[in-house]
Amino acid sequence: MSAHYLQHLFSPGSIALFGASERPESVGARVYLNLIQDKFSGKVYPINPKHKKIHGKRCYASINAVAGPVDLAIIATPKSSIPEIIHACGEYGVRAVIILSAGFNNENENGPELLKAILEEASRYRMRILGPNCLGLIRPGSHLNATFSKNTAQRGSLALISQSGALCTAIMDWAAPYEIGFSAIVSLGDAADIKFGDILDYLALDPDTKSILIYVEGIRDSRSFMSSLRSAARLKPVVIMKVGRHAESARAALTHTGSLVGADDVFDAAIRRAGVVRAQTVEQLFAAAQLLATTKHIPGDRLIIITNGGGPGIMATDRAIDCGIKLATLDESTIDRLNNILPAYWSKSNPVDILGDATPKHYADAVSICLQNKNIDGVLVILTPQAMTQPEDAARAVIHASQQYHKPVLTCWMGNQHVTSARELFIQHQIPTFTTPETAVEAFGYLVDYYHNQQLLLQVPAPLARHSEPDIIGTRMIIEGALSEKRTLLSHAECKALLSAFDIPVMVAHEAHSVNDALVAAESLGFPVVMKINSPDISHKSDVNGVRLNITNAQAVRSAYTEIIATVQKQKPDAKIEGVILEHMYHNPHHRELIVGVTRDPVFGPVITFGAGGVLVEIMRDRAVALPPLNTFIIDDLINQTQVSKLLGTFRNLPAINDAALKHLLRRLSEMVCELPQIHELDINPVVVNEHGAMVLDARIVVALQKPLSEPYEHMAIHPYPVHLVSHMQLSDGTTITIRPIRPEDAEIELAFVHNLSPESKYFRFMQALHELTPQMLMRFTQIDYDREMALIAVAEIGDKETEIGVARYVTNPDGESCEFAIVIADKWHKKGLGSHLLDKLIQVARMKRLSIIDGEVLKINKPMLELVQTFGFTTKLSKDDPGIYYIKKIL
Numbered sequence: 001m002s003a004h005y006l007q008h009l010f011s012p013g014s015i016a017l018f019g020a021s022e023r024p025e026s027v028g029a030r031v032y033l034n035l036i037q038d039k040f041s042g043k044v045y046p047i048n049p050k051h052k053k054i055h056g057k058r059c060y061a062s063i064n065a066v067a068g069p070v071d072l073a074i075i076a077t078p079k080s081s082i083p084e085i086i087h088a089c090g091e092y093g094v095r096a097v098i099i100l101s102a103g104f105n106n107e108n109e110n111g112p113e114l115l116k117a118i119l120e121e122a123s124r125y126r127m128r129i130l131g132p133n134c135l136g137l138i139r140p141g142s143h144l145n146a147t148f149s150k151n152t153a154q155r156g157s158l159a160l161i162s163q164s165g166a167l168c169t170a171i172m173d174w175a176a177p178y179e180i181g182f183s184a185i186v187s188l189g190d191a192a193d194i195k196f197g198d199i200l201d202y203l204a205l206d207p208d209t210k211s212i213l214i215y216v217e218g219i220r221d222s223r224s225f226m227s228s229l230r231s232a233a234r235l236k237p238v239v240i241m242k243v244g245r246h247a248e249s250a251r252a253a254l255t256h257t258g259s260l261v262g263a264d265d266v267f268d269a270a271i272r273r274a275g276v277v278r279a280q281t282v283e284q285l286f287a288a289a290q291l292l293a294t295t296k297h298i299p300g301d302r303l304i305i306i307t308n309g310g311g312p313g314i315m316a317t318d319r320a321i322d323c324g325i326k327l328a329t330l331d332e333s334t335i336d337r338l339n340n341i342l343p344a345y346w347s348k349s350n351p352v353d354i355l356g357d358a359t360p361k362h363y364a365d366a367v368s369i370c371l372q373n374k375n376i377d378g379v380l381v382i383l384t385p386q387a388m389t390q391p392e393d394a395a396r397a398v399i400h401a402s403q404q405y406h407k408p409v410l411t412c413w414m415g416n417q418h419v420t421s422a423r424e425l426f427i428q429h430q431i432p433t434f435t436t437p438e439t440a441v442e443a444f445g446y447l448v449d450y451y452h453n454q455q456l457l458l459q460v461p462a463p464l465a466r467h468s469e470p471d472i473i474g475t476r477m478i479i480e481g482a483l484s485e486k487r488t489l490l491s492h493a494e495c496k497a498l499l500s501a502f503d504i505p506v507m508v509a510h511e512a513h514s515v516n517d518a519l520v521a522a523e524s525l526g527f528p529v530v531m532k533i534n535s536p537d538i539s540h541k542s543d544v545n546g547v548r549l550n551i552t553n554a555q556a557v558r559s560a561y562t563e564i565i566a567t568v569q570k571q572k573p574d575a576k577i578e579g580v581i582l583e584h585m586y587h588n589p590h591h592r593e594l595i596v597g598v599t600r601d602p603v604f605g606p607v608i609t610f611g612a613g614g615v616l617v618e619i620m621r622d623r624a625v626a627l628p629p630l631n632t633f634i635i636d637d638l639i640n641q642t643q644v645s646k647l648l649g650t651f652r653n654l655p656a657i658n659d660a661a662l663k664h665l666l667r668r669l670s671e672m673v674c675e676l677p678q679i680h681e682l683d684i685n686p687v688v689v690n691e692h693g694a695m696v697l698d699a700r701i702v703v704a705l706q707k708p709l710s711e712p713y714e715h716m717a718i719h720p721y722p723v724h725l726v727s728h729m730q731l732s733d734g735t736t737i738t739i740r741p742i743r744p745e746d747a748e749i750e751l752a753f754v755h756n757l758s759p760e761s762k763y764f765r766f767m768q769a770l771h772e773l774t775p776q777m778l779m780r781f782t783q784i785d786y787d788r789e790m791a792l793i794a795v796a797e798i799g800d801k802e803t804e805i806g807v808a809r810y811v812t813n814p815d816g817e818s819c820e821f822a823i824v825i826a827d828k829w830h831k832k833g834l835g836s837h838l839l840d841k842l843i844q845v846a847r848m849k850r851l852s853i854i855d856g857e858v859l860k861i862n863k864p865m866l867e868l869v870q871t872f873g874f875t876t877k878l879s880k881d882d883p884g885i886y887y888i889k890k891i892l
Helices: 026-037 078-090 113-126 165-179 197-204 222-234 247-255 265-274 282-296 309-322 332-341 360-373 391-402 420-428 437-457 473-485 494-502 517-526 553-572 633-639 659-675 744-756 759-766 775-782 832-846 863-871
Strands: 014-018 043-047 072-075 097-101 128-130 136-139 144-147 157-161 182-187 209-215 238-242 278-279 301-306 378-383 409-414 509-512 529-533 546-551 580-582 592-600 603-610 625-627 679-689 694-696 699-701 725-728 736-741 789-797 804-812 817-825 853-859 873-876 886-892
Touching: 014 026, 014 332, 026 043, 026 144, 026 679, 043 759, 072 078, 078 097, 078 113, 078 625, 097 517, 113 128, 113 832, 144 592, 157 165, 157 197, 157 282, 165 182, 165 282, 165 725, 182 197, 182 378, 182 517, 197 209, 197 222, 197 265, 209 282, 222 238, 222 265, 222 437, 238 282, 265 437, 265 625, 278 282, 278 437, 282 437, 301 309, 301 360, 309 378, 309 437, 332 360, 360 378, 360 391, 378 391, 409 420, 409 437, 437 633, 437 744, 473 659, 473 699, 509 517, 517 529, 517 580, 517 853, 529 553, 546 553, 553 580, 592 659, 625 633, 633 659, 659 679, 659 694, 736 832, 744 789, 759 817, 789 832, 804 832, 817 832, 832 853, 832 863, 853 863, 863 886
Parallel strands: 014 043, 014 072, 072 097, 097 128, 157 182, 157 209, 209 238, 238 278, 301 378, 378 409, 817 853
Antiparallel strands: 136 144, 136 182, 509 580, 529 546, 529 580, 592 603, 592 679, 603 625, 679 694, 679 699, 725 736, 736 789, 789 804, 804 817, 853 886, 873 886
């Protein structure tokens, strides 16, 4: 496997510093001192033609005067000099550069032109650039401080990626007294080349990094960001702090970094789908990261509070309700067990108030009993130092009790002087401890968010439901027809045609261009009817008084038609009016009005919205959003985020709505978003739902020209399950099998597949003795990122059960241009042509992803595999490190 393309940035053997100086307070002087004072183990070459020596060390006039190789160049010179420096570095063979200099966003000083020249030179030499306008990079474990900060960082396991250099320095200053250490601190600055995705890819595989912290102001490449974020979050906890939540701060963030900000609720939806936790403050950022890195993960979201004081217990309860955290309910058996060990006057409910004279044994027993309850997922233990309290002994008792179980225990020993030693005990034993009940509850909320968001991360919806066959070609023709006429707002008939093509139920509508047409339409539909203005220039009909409801007879039809035309002509004299649209008046006393739709976020692309509908939608602002594609799990999550969800079940005299019909509609809307990238806006308002089903009463669709996609679903931030790669084949013995990309729910058949392989097949595949896949391996093999890796499994129906009989997979190497592959076939299915077919399909996918090389390693004794790859044109070469292994490679 090739080295990561950022290896020279994070682990350089030698550094050239352009702009090195002894001038006090200069950037070059500060960086040079940091490199020397942190005792960087490699060579440092200061470069400045104005100096012969710096701090007694030789200073070089140019990089060409340096005798040895240079892995990393740090540039702290005026921006006008940098294109020439980049060219010289490229010629010298430098592969990584940090540009600290700023001013490239200033058009009056030719900043953009200079930056363009820099990036072109860097691309020509395959050089990667961090910055410009950044603080630099720190790797405490390598004694590398390549920044101009006066702060330094302790060694630890947290990695920080930040768009703000100022925030990096503040965080280092804040972390020092708390003895919080870092594996890496990276300031992206303007992120002209190296972006969040690149750094995340490196840190996800970095063995020194246990948790990743991210400070975000804006995103440039959402697909790369989401792909890298989801990949990293599968391996280690990731916590994000994003600013620009409001319009004013978003404008400031755009000015600062030049990155797009987008809607804050869309950003929330995106990171939740990535399995990531969001913090709002720096303190929350660290609390969440440390908690997730050191605490047992929870199996659910139900919290029990144990306290020796009623007041703190109520404070914790209030905060839990504010945060939407479920308070566990004590069952009778748990109450009986607590009755046996606690004083008679304990609370008998949650919070479990064990009273002010609680002994360490009371704490230990109460914690143990609660942790044994299957209806409790986590415990918060609170202590207030009262006259009879033994804070340190109680802490030891809680620590011992918590070590016996696999559920998280959080502690809050309130006060200061009397509880300091107890808090130190908790820290030593990695038991999360907090100073107030509210912060402790908020911390449990991070565990809940992480648990729930990791479930969202596992969802891999297909762009189309398996039973679905919408008329995609026909709908695309309708959209292309409108665009060819220079129209972006689809007509009422076109909107309903698109929805109907995707099996979204719509009301039958008739267009009327005259009073007589309207009379005929009304009689055909049956009274009562609804009448709406029909104009390509009017998208919100109610805003121009262009809707009449409950028209019950022919005379009313005649009057309504005349009124609507006259009213709209008066309010919108320039609008082209094509008549009216009539529909049967929908009436059901049990219906609820909802809105569903699609918007285009400037960062994350198409977004599906859901909330309370009708004419009050702008006032109620009850909206939740989700990134497509959707499945039932994600749809449930979307609906449950809204207030209107509370009205969808049985409510007073209203029966529950037809839940399946609503989910069907949202699933079909997701399909439209996946298959029709030209959709720019879509409003379905209202959708009426009741116990019988769902019905669209009105819809508005705006389309736009879309640049040609280089691959399917490129317009989406999250790659859907690649259903276009599903294929079927018949083996030489006549057996029909399906070849498809692996899914997370394939964990069971993947585990059985590896278990049933012969010892020889396992050894050939894994090059070591292996009996079973570990849980970590199983997760890694089945939860893949289709953007950067692929696993094609062959499955056959055996005894009415889907069985995996082969798998071929590749993972893109860190260089981003090549991939490493492996293939294994179940022993009973050898010599049937399956291996050749899987490998051929895998190579096709790698080519589609524009990878240039596919390589791998094969044991010398694995003759069948060597013969197979040679038929596909792979070159074979004995490994220099192990003569028993062949390195195989094919240029794509």
